[in-house]
Amino acid sequence: MIKIGQSMHPNWINGDLNKLDEELRQFKDAGAQSCELVLQGLDVVIGARIIESRQDAIIKILRDYDFDYTMHMPHGLNLLDQENLEVFLKIFRVSIDFARAAGIKLLNYHAGRSRIDDKKKPDDKAATDESAKAVEDSANGVNENPNDEAKPDEEVAKPDPKTLIQNEIAQIKTLASNAPDIMFCMENAQFGTEPEISAGNDASGMIDYFKQVDQPNFKLTFDIGHSYLCHNGDGAATLEDMKQLLPYIGHIHLHDNCGFKSDARDFGGQRLVTGAGDIHLPLGWGSLPVEDALALLKDYDGIVNLEIEQRFSAYYSECIALVRENLR
Numbered sequence: 001m002i003k004i005g006q007s008m009h010p011n012w013i014n015g016d017l018n019k020l021d022e023e024l025r026q027f028k029d030a031g032a033q034s035c036e037l038v039l040q041g042l043d044v045v046i047g048a049r050i051i052e053s054r055q056d057a058i059i060k061i062l063r064d065y066d067f068d069y070t071m072h073m074p075h076g077l078n079l080l081d082q083e084n085l086e087v088f089l090k091i092f093r094v095s096i097d098f099a100r101a102a103g104i105k106l107l108n109y110h111a112g113r114s115r116i117d118d119k120k121k122p123d124d125k126a127a128t129d130e131s132a133k134a135v136e137d138s139a140n141g142v143n144e145n146p147n148d149e150a151k152p153d154e155e156v157a158k159p160d161p162k163t164l165i166q167n168e169i170a171q172i173k174t175l176a177s178n179a180p181d182i183m184f185c186m187e188n189a190q191f192g193t194e195p196e197i198s199a200g201n202d203a204s205g206m207i208d209y210f211k212q213v214d215q216p217n218f219k220l221t222f223d224i225g226h227s228y229l230c231h232n233g234d235g236a237a238t239l240e241d242m243k244q245l246l247p248y249i250g251h252i253h254l255h256d257n258c259g260f261k262s263d264a265r266d267f268g269g270q271r272l273v274t275g276a277g278d279i280h281l282p283l284g285w286g287s288l289p290v291e292d293a294l295a296l297l298k299d300y301d302g303i304v305n306l307e308i309e310q311r312f313s314a315y316y317s318e319c320i321a322l323v324r325e326n327l328r
């Protein structure tokens with residue numbers, strides 16, 4: 001049976017649990033049956049450790065709602081980032097503990113990514129798009145370990161792409177096999193204009209990754225909006241990917257955009273005006289073939305999680321109704 005959910009907004013909640021409660025109530029009133037929490041924003045894992053009092057307070061709120069809960073790992077968590085890998089793995093492990101305590105059944109994470117270049121400058125963090133900013137924020141957050149300090153003048157040779165991805169697969173396999181009660185889902189998240197190495201770049205890379213992780217509690221998240229951006233607004237290509245990936249998909253992310261790949265900065269909503277990038281619109285506001293995509297989900301058994309920006313909260317209920325109508 002398909003359940004329809006909506007993601008919380010970490011930047012809006014920003015640690016305020018009254019706002020978490022307010023969002024959950026909004027989602028419930030809009031007709032959602034599940035909710036995707038986002039680890040950052042809850043302030044429950046700090047310095048890769050659980051703060052028990054926060055965990056207790058969050059669980060108390062979550063129990064007031066009859067949702068299926070899933071959780072998005074921090075957007076900056078990147079298992080191809082060799083410099084921060086240990087702390088990212090630690091965050092993954094404590095997130096499993098938090099998930100168990102809070103009754104969260106599924107952890108979603110973005111496929112690791114790494115710039116395509118032979119050498120990497122450790123201080124090269126001058127990227128300007130939002131996703132790169134998230135990576136940077138996360139890296140800054142974990143860089144308090146003095147051993148991790150960037151050395152500006154040195155260049156570090158990077159392992160080859162295949163080895164990096166093989167390492168990522170091995171790490172996920174270990175995490176998943178040690179937590180058979182939690183579903184792990186790797187999401188396609190490549191939509192910037194910079195070429196990057198990532199198993200989430202295309203359907204064949206994702207299927208290959210799935211087969212190599214080879215755990216009963218590992219599946220793929222297909223973010224339909226990300227795929228549409230990846231294909232520069234080619235809806236047929238997104239539907240083709242979706243058909244190919246369906247046997248391996250355990251989770252769906254759905255939001256609209258204009259199929260216009262961009263690293264442009266937002267400047268207070270400007271990207272909405274131009275329609276540039278990963279703008280998480282209400283369904284039907286962009287050009288994603290929403291109904292054709294939903295028509296492919298007749299045999300899907302899982303959650304269709306809407307990731308619509310908080311500024312469009314007035315439209316949650318009509319988006320949920322549209323999904324429900326098209327899944328009938």
Ligand SMILES: [Zn+2]
Binds near residue numbers: 187223
């Ligand atoms: Zn997503």
